[in-house]
Every structure is written in C-alpha cells, then in structure tokens.
Amino acid sequence: MRDYEDIVQKNYELARKIFADWGIDTEKAMERFSELKMSVHCWQGDDVKGFEGDDAASQNLVTGNYPGRARCGDELRQDLDMAMSLSPFKHKVNIHSFYQEGKKKRKEVTAADFTKWIDWAVGKGYGLDFNCSFFTHKMMDGNLSLTSLKKEVRDYWIEAGQGAREIACEMGKATGQVCINDIWVPDGMKDIPADRLHFRSLLIDALDRILEKKYDKKYMVDVLEGKLFSIGAECYTVGSNDFYLAYAVKKGVGICMDTGHYHLTESVADKLSAVAPFVDDILLHISRGVRWDSDHVVIQSDELLTLFEELTRGDYANKVHLGLDYFDASINRVAAWAIGLRAAAKAALTALLQPFHIIKEAEMSYDYTSRLMLTDEMKNLPYNAVWEYMLLKKNIPLGRYALERIKRYEKDVLANR
Ligand code: RNT
Ligand code: ZN
Secondary structure, eight states: OHHHHHHHHHHHHHHHHHHHHTTOOHHHHHHHHTTOEEEEEGGGGTTTOOSSOOOTTOOOOOOOOOSOOOOSHHHHHHHHHHHHTTOOSEEEEEEEGGGOSSOOOGGGOOGGGGHHHHHHHHHHTOEEEEEOOOSSSTTOBTTBSTTOSSHHHHHHHHHHHHHHHHHHHHHHHHHTSOEEEEEOOOOEESSOOSOHHHHHHHHHHHHHHHTOSOOOTTTEEEEEEOOSOBTTBSSEESSOHHHHHHHHHHHTOEEEEETTSSOTTOOHHHHHHHHGGGOSOEEEEEOEEESEEEEEOOOSOHHHHHHHHHHHHTTOTTTEEEEEOOOOSSSOHHHHHHHHHHHHHHHHHHHHHSOHHHHHHHHHTTOHHHHHHHHHHGGGSOHHHHHHHHHHHTTOOOHHHHHHHHHHHHHHTGGGO
C-alpha cells in the first residue's frame, strides 16, 4: 500500500502538469469538488421496506435476496455510515416517512418519530432530505393515493403530505441545512383511462392543499417528482413529467428529476437548462435505467458524466440539489451505495477538471471543428490520477481496497444479521 501511495503521488504530479498545460488548476478543481453535497437514499439499505412492517401494498420493485438487509434504524444508519466512509462527497441522507421509529400511523408521524435520525445526522454533520411514503400502506387504493376516487383516501394522504412538510422543516432547522421534501405518488392506470383530466384535477386539488402552508425556504424546499410509467401504471401516470413541470412553474414549487423517469433517449443533462430558468429548485435523483426505469446501481457512464458536465458548465449551484435513487438487493447493499457514490463523485471531479473554456471559446468563434476535436481529445486526460490523489488526501480507500473494506464489513457485521 505504501508503494502504491508513492505511485499515486507521482502520477498526480505529472497529471497536474498536463492539466496545467490545458489551463486547468487541479487544486482548484478539488477545492470546488469539496463543496459538493450528495444525498444518499436510505432505501437502498433495506429494499424499500420501511420500518412499519406493513408489506400489504408493497409494489415489490426490488429484486434479489442478498443476505444482510438492514432491519431497523440502527442497522440502516450503521450501513449508511460505512458506505459514506467510502465516498469523498459531503453527504445528506434522504429518508422516507415509513422509516419512522415511533410506531405511529403514517399520517400522524411527527419530527419526534425521527429523533434518532436527526440526532445521528446532527452528530455526523449530515444534512437530511425527506419524502412522504405514498405507498406500502393499507390506505392505498390500489396504486392510487392523492387521486383515489374515495375522499377518505385522498384526505388521509393529503394529511400525510402536509405532515411530511412539517417534519422536513424541523429536519432543516435541526441540521442547519435545507431539507428537500420530495413528493412522488405512484398513482396511475394499468390500462387506458376513460377520463385522464379527472384524476389530474384531483391531483391539482390535493397538491394545492398539501402545499398551502408557506415555509421558510431556508429550512424546507418542496419538489415534485414526475414519472413516465411504473409496473401497473403503464398506460397512464397521473403525476407525469409535464403535469408537475407545469404545476411547479405556475405555483412556484421545485421539481425533482429522476434520470430513470423519462424515455431512455431523453437526457436530463439537456433538461436542466430548459427547466432551471423557470424554477428555483431542482432535486436530481440520479439513477441508471436499463431498458426501463429499472433503478440499477449508478456506475461510471457517458450519461452520468454528461450530467455532471452540464452541472459544472452551467450556473446551477444554488438551484440543483444532488441525490441518488436506485435499489439493488442482489448484491451487497453497502457496496451498491458505495459504487454509486464513487461513480458520481468521479464524474463530478472529471467534469471539474475538463478544459471547458477551450471548447466554449471554439464555439463562440463558430469553430465547430476545434470544438468537436477537442471535446474528443479531452476525454483522454489523466482524470484518474487526480481522483486517486483526492481519495488518498481524504483518507478514502482506493480502487479495490474499498471492496476489501466492504467484504470485511460483510463478514463482521452483515453476516450476523
Ligand atoms: C419512484 C421514485 C421515488 C422512489 C423513492 C422511494 O419511482 O423514483 O423517488 O424511488 O421515493
Ligand atoms: Zn426517484
């Protein structure tokens, strides 16, 4: 390992000079990286089950039965700590209302039912993000919640949605970091609806009521997450992307873009500059769709890099909040988090190291030849040398040493569950 550290040091010294030749200051890029905060989705650790023991309405979208699933808050937090120790980001943790530890009815939960989460986050310096869980519950009307035809079902979920904002606000105050409250509902139809507008009218009414109370955006920010389709909602999703975008712009609410929630050829990187001028907040749910919204573990890919390129090149810093969203129960769950975190971090650092100014200059002088050639050439710069050096400096295991740590954790902790 010592030898390896020397190699990393030497590689970095060479890389630093190569980047300097392209007009890039690697130290500055690492400084900018250190400002980035990534929200880690807690639900990867327990297969989106929650702690209420009510599997009744579970959609069971998570496949696999790898041993070691976290069964309670303490286990989930322990696993999250482990995963985040392998990531160079600053972190937030994203939780759902059904991760309450107060044994309350879902619509009655308050911040007091998240005391352990909040104390843990405050102690470790993590921020928190929040979601009302509009699923896995006996008050679901099939997969309808806010748009059920039954008034008592709608009212139940409206109350739950209102309560979630209160909790999110408390989390923001306690952590001293803004808490993003995301609203996603699974409501939709397997087959062709007769009256599409009717359900959307119900959703408008429900959102109006949930979002009625004004909160200080210093503590809590609302975002709405649309979707293309789900299993059992192939023909119609009430909260489609168009619906939420139009609603958000009209009502001054934020938007959540999940990279798995569009047609596979659509690019969230392209959507950012189209949407950002018209909304104050965008939460990203970074996911990897394989053929469909499959929520595969995020890995290094062109799509991921393109997303971070856009985030780095545009002025989105005060607007865009980063988060992960995927789940895989067929591999070690801590590794699943770590793989996604490290892939996103590496994409972020790579984007910060790119000599964007050179291709921008070419573009401004209509020199599309240079733009294309340099765009392709800059793919070969020694990004990995800077990445390894940054990990070393932050005392985070490199490459396969991270896996060794996960394997040890699996043997010492996960295998005993
Ligand atoms: C579902 C949405 C949503 C969920 C979480 C559990 O398609 O992506 O973000 O993944 O709320
Ligand atoms: Zn999502």
